[in-house]
Amino acid sequence: MASTSRGWVIAATFLIALMLTALPLPPWAAPWRPAWVAMVLIYWNLAMPEHVGLIVAFAVGLLLDVMLSAPMGQNALALTTLSFVTIANHQRFRLYPVGQQAIIVGLLILLLQLISFLLRQFLTLQKPDPVSHWFPVVTSTLLWPWLFVLLRDLRRRAQLN
Amino acid sequence: MIADQRYRATESLRAAISVIAYPIQYVVSLPVNGGRMLMESVTTRKEMMADNERLRAQNLLLKTRLQKFAALESENMRLRELLESSIEVGERALVADLLGVETEPSSSQVVLNKGTRHGVYLGQPVVDSEGVTGQITHVGPFTSTAMLITNPKHALPVQVNRNGVRAIATGGEGDALSLSFVPANADIRVGDLVISSGLGGRFPAGYPVGEVKGVLRTPGVAFAKVTVMPSARLARTQQVLLLWPEEKPRSVAGLNRPAINAE
Numbered sequence: 184m185a186s187t188s189r190g191w192v193i194a195a196t197f198l199i200a201l202m203l204t205a206l207p208l209p210p211w212a213a214p215w216r217p218a219w220v221a222m223v224l225i226y227w228n229l230a231m232p233e234h235v236g237l238i239v240a241f242a243v244g245l246l247l248d249v250m251l252s253a254p255m256g257q258n259a260l261a262l263t264t265l266s267f268v269t270i271a272n273h274q275r276f277r278l279y280p281v282g283q284q285a286i287i288v289g290l291l292i293l294l295l296q297l298i299s300f301l302l303r304q305f306l307t308l309q310k311p312d313p314v315s316h317w318f319p320v321v322t323s324t325l326l327w328p329w330l331f332v333l334l335r336d337l338r339r340r341a342q343l344n
Numbered sequence: 345m346i347a348d349q350r351y352r353a354t355e356s357l358r359a360a361i362s363v364i365a366y367p368i369q370y371v372v373s374l375p376v377n378g379g380r381m382l383m384e385s386v387t388t389r390k391e392m393m394a395d396n397e398r399l400r401a402q403n404l405l406l407k408t409r410l411q412k413f414a415a416l417e418s419e420n421m422r423l424r425e426l427l428e429s430s431i432e433v434g435e436r437a438l439v440a441d442l443l444g445v446e447t448e449p450s451s452s453q454v455v456l457n458k459g460t461r462h463g464v465y466l467g468q469p470v471v472d473s474e475g476v477t478g479q480i481t482h483v484g485p486f487t488s489t490a491m492l493i494t495n496p497k498h499a500l501p502v503q504v505n506r507n508g509v510r511a512i513a514t515g516g517e518g519d520a521l522s523l524s525f526v527p528a529n530a531d532i533r534v535g536d537l538v539i540s541s542g543l544g545g546r547f548p549a550g551y552p553v554g555e556v557k558g559v560l561r562t563p564g565v566a567f568a569k570v571t572v573m574p575s576a577r578l579a580r581t582q583q584v585l586l587l588w589p590e591e592k593p594r595s596v597a598g599l600n601r602p603a604i605n606a607e
Contacts, residue, residue: 202372
């Protein structure tokens with residue numbers, strides 16, 4: 184019972200993150216879209232690394248690839264790498280105050296964007312924009328404290344740990 | 345990833361996962377479509393009547409033109425029969441809605457709400473009311489992804505309507521297309537209508553592609569640089585037509601052409 188409800192809560196958060204990613208924004212705002220899925224993934228990696236690990240990261244990444252019609256595996260690889268770094272350091276990151284965590288999350292998103300930037304640079308003919316490609320790093324950093332509090336309360340409400 | 349990009353090795357996996365992605369995309373597109381429906385339902389009676397008036401006038405105009413076209417079409421067929429060559433006119437079409445969802449930024453792709461269940465296939469041509477829009481690059485059971493003609497990966501065999509000069513229109517110029525390998529002395533002028541030539545076997549012939557916006561001939565260079573503005577409303581369109589070039593038109597509501605009288 185506890186484990187299935189835990190699964191549902193986590194799945195629901197990823198689902199909402201995917202929806203926010205697919206939500207159409209006006210052209211000026213679209214490059215600023217935070218990396219929702221990556222942020223949710225980082226949160227669960229920090230909170231419950233034994234349940235949300237690399238396999239979840241890979242699966243969510245594949246789903247994201249299909250949804251965005253990206254080259255198959257681009258987001259999967261990027262998210263798995265991100266997840267690996269997070270889990271390897273999760274005990275340290277967990278202890279940081281939220282502000283410091285936000286900076287770490289910003290760096291992790293920077294890593295994510297760097298991977299996808301390189302992949303797209305070499306794999307596809309459509310070159311990513313060298314400036315606006317990095318905007319999500321800023322918005323994700325700024326939004327992390329709020330997302331963190333939201334997900335933490337949700338986790339406590341759902342009694343997951 | 346290279347396997348996917350170069351050899352389309354993961355197409356079936358992609359199709360399978362797209363089933364999971366569809367509900368997400370559908371739910372996301374709901375408020376967008378809902379907002380549009382709301383806008384439509386709160387238009388005033390006066391606007392509706394004006395709209396109706398305009399559409400009726402347009403319909404009359406188009407119908408008149410269609411009559412002429414039918415006559416021209418049969419005449420053309422007769423003339424071609426005399427020359428012992430024939431062309432197929434008309435193909436099966438299906439209206440598809442764009443799902444209001446985001447794809448990779450700046451990737452010139454759109455997601456359509458029709459998939460293999462509706463007979464959509466890989467490489468299928470997509471047009472809108474103004475011209476050629478693109479072609480299908482990924483198909484799932486319920487959704488498909490279309491690459492627009494402005495995508496740098498896209499190439500489209502075209503000809504100039506005025507004199508039949510053939511060229512290949514490639515994307516990658518932002519909102520415009522460029523014609524590759526046009527000889528510098530080719531007879532192409534600004535304002536020429538460019539239509540699909542049907543030579544690649546993928547797109548049916550005769551659909552408008554765009555209008556020549558600029559011809560740049562540099563002395564000493566063998567090829568002219570020709571830019572074409574697409575006539576399809578790539579950024580604004582909400583509905584597109586999927587075409588089956590091999591099939592004759594069937595009963596698609598309001599879309600099939602009037603039967604051509606034999607004589």
